[in-house]
Amino acid sequence: MTKRFNLNATAIFSTAVLGSALLIAGCSGDNDEAKTAQESAAEQSAMAVKQPAPVEAPKATMQPEPSPASKAMAEVKETAADVKEEVQETAAAVKEEVQEQVAAVKEEVSEMVSSSPSGEKAYATCVGCHGANGEGGVGPRLNNQSAAEVVAKLEKYKAGEQMGPMTGMMAPMAAGLSTDDMKSIAEYVTALK
Numbered sequence: 558m559t560k561r562f563n564l565n566a567t568a569i570f571s572t573a574v575l576g577s578a579l580l581i582a583g584c585s586g587d588n589d590e591a592k593t594a595q596e597s598a599a600e601q602s603a604m605a606v607k608q609p610a611p612v613e614a615p616k617a618t619m620q621p622e623p624s625p626a627s628k629a630m631a632e633v634k635e636t637a638a639d640v641k642e643e644v645q646e647t648a649a650a651v652k653e654e655v656q657e658q659v660a661a662v663k664e665e666v667s668e669m670v671s672s673s674p675s676g677e678k679a680y681a682t683c684v685g686c687h688g689a690n691g692e693g694g695v696g697p698r699l700n701n702q703s704a705a706e707v708v709a710k711l712e713k714y715k716a717g718e719q720m721g722p723m724t725g726m727m728a729p730m731a732a733g734l735s736t737d738d739m740k741s742i743a744e745y746v747t748a749l750k
């Protein structure tokens with residue numbers, strides 16, 4: 558009889574221990590399931606009361622870096638830099654355009670100066686042998702050739718190349734000519750017909 562009672566007592570005791578252990582585990586753990594809905598609601602409202610919204614407000618004013626004024630200043634600086642860059646680019650483009658136009662005018666002027674008049678003047682020394690219009694005489698006809706051909710032949714005479722049988726007569730005439738002289742003479746004489 559006593560043995561049976563003991564058994565029952567042990568069974569009851571162990572059941573009680575197990576039950577309370579489960580209860581403790583349920584309450585002490587992070588698991589919220591153990592809490593009743595009422596408890597959770599109460600806790601949440603308590604948290605809400607304990608943490609009022611304006612707690613973070615002073616934090617923002619205590620950090621000076623991203624203040625709206627400095628942000629606006631940075632934006633203004635950036636815009637100013639952009640405008641400066643644009644102005645510099647435009648100025649550079651205008652300068653380039655003006656330089657191009659000046660170069661074009663210079664070229665035109667130098668062409669006007671170096672063409673016909675000086676070519677005509679220089680050809681005067683050739684007229685005796687090649688004709689007033691380059692039609693030929695003692696020397697071959699020149700006005701039926703291209704300016705480039707005439708220049709190329711003059712360069713060869715100047716370089717001392719043996720050309721035709723009368724190279725000895727022509728070579729000294731080419732010796733004193735610069736390439737520019739040859740070009741202006743050639744342009745002049747090949748334009749005559």
Ligand code: HEC
Pocket residue numbers: 679680682683684685686687695696697698699707708710711720721722723724725726727730731742
């Ligand atoms: C004294 C006469 C004489 C004078 C001045 C003279 N030449 Fe000639 N020229 C010749 C003769 C001759 C030849 C052909 C030479 C040869 O046989 O290679 C010739 C050849 C040339 C040729 C090559 C023509 C060809 O189709 O083969 C050219 C170009 C030329 N002369 C240009 C000139 C020019 C430019 C001048 C003036 C700066 C000039 N000559 C002055 C006599 C002359």
